[in-house]
Structures are given as structure tokens and as C-alpha cells.
Amino acid sequence: MNCIIASTSTIHGSGYLKYLKSVLTSYFKGVNHILFIPYARPSGLTHDEYTAKAKEGLSFLKVEVKGLHEFEDPKQAIQSSEAIFVGGGNTFLLVKTLQDFGLMSVLKDKILSGTPYLGTSAGSNICGPNMQTTNDMPIVRPESFETLGILPFNINAHYIEPDPNSKHKGETRRTRIKEFQVFNDINVIGLKEGSWLEVRGETIQLKGQLDAIWFEPSNTPKIIKSENYI
Amino acid sequence: MNCIIASTSTIHGSGYLKYLKSVLTSYFKGVNHILFIPYARPSGLTHDEYTAKAKEGLSFLKVEVKGLHEFEDPKQAIQSSEAIFVGGGNTFLLVKTLQDFGLMSVLKDKILSGTPYLGTSAGSNICGPNMQTTNDMPIVRPESFETLGILPFNINAHYIEPDPNSKHKGETRRTRIKEFQVFNDINVIGLKEGSWLEVRGETIQLKGQLDAIWFEPSNTPKIIKSENYI
Numbered sequence: 012m013n014c015i016i017a018s019t020s021t022i023h024g025s026g027y028l029k030y031l032k033s034v035l036t037s038y039f040k041g042v043n044h045i046l047f048i049p050y051a052r053p054s055g056l057t058h059d060e061y062t063a064k065a066k067e068g069l070s071f072l073k074v075e076v077k078g079l080h081e082f083e084d085p086k087q088a089i090q091s092s093e094a095i096f097v098g099g100g101n102t103f104l105l106v107k108t109l110q111d112f113g114l115m116s117v118l119k120d121k122i123l124s125g126t127p128y129l130g131t132s133a134g135s136n137i138c139g140p141n142m143q144t145t146n147d148m149p150i151v152r153p154e155s156f157e158t159l160g161i162l163p164f165n166i167n168a169h170y171i172e173p174d175p176n177s178k179h180k181g182e183t184r185r186t187r188i189k190e191f192q193v194f195n196d197i198n199v200i201g202l203k204e205g206s207w208l209e210v211r212g213e214t215i216q217l218k219g220q221l222d223a224i225w226f227e228p229s230n231t232p233k234i235i236k237s238e239n240y241i
Numbered sequence: 242m243n244c245i246i247a248s249t250s251t252i253h254g255s256g257y258l259k260y261l262k263s264v265l266t267s268y269f270k271g272v273n274h275i276l277f278i279p280y281a282r283p284s285g286l287t288h289d290e291y292t293a294k295a296k297e298g299l300s301f302l303k304v305e306v307k308g309l310h311e312f313e314d315p316k317q318a319i320q321s322s323e324a325i326f327v328g329g330g331n332t333f334l335l336v337k338t339l340q341d342f343g344l345m346s347v348l349k350d351k352i353l354s355g356t357p358y359l360g361t362s363a364g365s366n367i368c369g370p371n372m373q374t375t376n377d378m379p380i381v382r383p384e385s386f387e388t389l390g391i392l393p394f395n396i397n398a399h400y401i402e403p404d405p406n407s408k409h410k411g412e413t414r415r416t417r418i419k420e421f422q423v424f425n426d427i428n429v430i431g432l433k434e435g436s437w438l439e440v441r442g443e444t445i446q447l448k449g450q451l452d453a454i455w456f457e458p459s460n461t462p463k464i465i466k467s468e469n470y471i
Contacts, residue, residue, distance in 0.1 A: 053416075181401070
């Protein structure tokens, strides 16, 4: 495998994908075409609008970016793609659309064969065994919560620690992940905004300047330092 | 109907249910037994632990509080109950458990017949047509997202406005609700912590000191002032 699995597309004070510019320039070196999967539709953007945004965000690469919705046969488009980018938005909508078109296993096989894969946010959430550590609202109902399973643990994207000054009583991210692990024997990595995982063959490395948080069902959460392997 | 539908059980700096003490004292006047439904299991509490917490929280009432899990026949327990309290926690887990025991329509009929109903957080989310504006993690998968539908609109509990100083790029609550309404033609009320709805027959009134936010699919959000009818 050969993946960049990022917590977010955008960090505070920076443009779309800009914090990943040098990483992506080197990662996509030699690539001429990127297939963009716009199904997660952030803020309800259309597939065309979202693909235009991805093109603009990747314009520093001098590659052709095409949306999966532009192809008549999406299975074949994935199978013959040179590199794939799945953007963020709503994870329920992304998973439902991939399922409705029967694309989950096609995408998995393609990534396992070594095709470069970039995921951000919802596009990263789908890399674990299931999507059940998403922060998103269940705006649609997928037939199954199972996802690609190319990683042996789940992602919690946009991970954020409890704010000690907050007066809000809604559940913290830690509480939510603990509740998940009461019912699911799956480890979870909380990836903060600005962090990403680099997957090269069998190795998975935490990149970016921040620590990540590692949750196991029966242990207290641990800190993973940047550059460490998981 | 005769319901108190609250955004949260607890506000900052106060104990469990304490901000509702005078409201509940008057609301449950003459009631001797409250049936508590502990299925939402906040932080993975057991049904016994959560019921003990509810008993302690309602101790100012001098009523008997019994957990639904203590009854052999939960349908019959709901049907013969004098008053019902559904506590918060994880909405997916609450809905799945109600569905697994076949209790959703029984509970709906009982509330429609005028039985006093108190919901907090997840217990309020289930009052709308569906649970799809919950903030919770999908830690389990219910067979359906449909809920009681005793209100003609959805609830977003623990509603919070975007923090203008936040550097976090995860979706705001407004963006999430907007995404929901791209796919669901359902109005939504954002109930801040400390707000509740009082439902008396056909009237629904916003109570507590704070405004609420009203979202319609094709309009800009509106503010609802406390004490106004919806």
C-alpha cells in the first residue's frame, strides 16, 4: 500500500490542501491523472462543485484531476486509475454512495494493489474496519457501516482534546470513543488536524507536527509522537 | 401530550437535573412512580448504574424510580407506567435498543395518550421524525433511523453556535444541519443547553433563558426567543 491518510484537508489560516503541498508534490511525482471521489459532498456541494474545488486545491501538481461522477462506469474508472483522492465531507453519505454503486471492494482492491491513495477526513475515516468513529451527522443511512479495512484500526479525524475551559456538557471526543469501544473491539487513532498517516507497504507512520492519541478498548489512551510507527 | 423535552440533563456548574428542579417538581406533582429508560447508557454505564444515577438525580421528587430493564415485560411496563423519563447518552444505542425490544410504537402511543414524558438529550432526539440530527457517534447500527415522531420537527440537542475564535476546521453544527437538510425535508430546532420544550396538548413552547435556532431546509436560520410558541 501507498497511502496518505490525513485528518483534515485544511488547517486554520491556510488554503485547501496547502499544508500538504510539499508532501503531495513528492508523493504524486510522476503521476499524470488523479481520480477524485467527490461523494462526501461537504456542505452539500454538488459533485461538480466539489471536483472543481479539488482541482483548484491540487493545481500546484500539474496533473489532470477528474471526478468519479464524470465516468459512465465508476468501477472501471477506479480499476484503471493511476492515483485516487477521496475528499472529506459527510462520512455517512460517502459510505452510502460507495455502497450504492458497489464500489467499496473495488476501491479496496485497488488500494491494496499499491495505487497511490490520498484520503482527507471522511476519505480517511473509510480506511478503518468501520466508519463508526466518524464525527459526522447520520444524514443518510448506509446499508452497512463496514468500510475499506485497509488499516487494522479506526480513524477519528479532526481529533480534538477536551477544552478545560468549556462550559459545554455535550460528550467529549474521548467519551464518544470510549462508548464506541464498549461495543466494538477495535483500536482507534485520534488524528489531530495537521496530522496524517503515511502507509508504505506494511509500515504506518505518524506525520505532521502533532501527537496523536491511541485508544485501545481496555487501556487508558496513549500518546503517539510524530514520526513514530504504529 | 404532556412532555418536557430538554437539550441536556445537566448544565455547567450544576448537578444532574438540578437546573430543572422547580420545573420537574411542579410537572410531576401527584406522580408516584416514574419509569426510567436507561438504554442510551452514557459513557457505557450499565442499566443499573444509570438507573441509580437517575434515582439520585430525581430524589427531590419523593417518587419511586424504576428502570425499564428491571421489568420482565418492557412493553407492558411502558403501557402501565404513570410517567416516563428517557435519559441521555448515545442516541444510536437508545434507538437500537428500543427497536430490538419492539418498543418504539408502544412508547409513542403511551406519550400520545397524555402520559407525562421527560426526555433529556438522546431522550429528546427521539421525539422528532428521525434521529438523524444527533451529534452522537454511530457506535451501533439501528435497523431504522425513524423515531417517535411525536414532534413534527427534529431536535438538535446540546446545540452550540460556532466559536468565532476556534481554529478547529471540523464542521460546525450549522454546517451539519444544513447537510442534513440537503437530504431530508425536515425542520430542525437547535436547543442550547439549558433550554427545553414544554409540550401541552397541541402547543409547544420554548422554555429556559436562552434563544433556540430554527432551521428550515430552504431558509436562513431564525432565532426563537424563550417563551415563544413553535
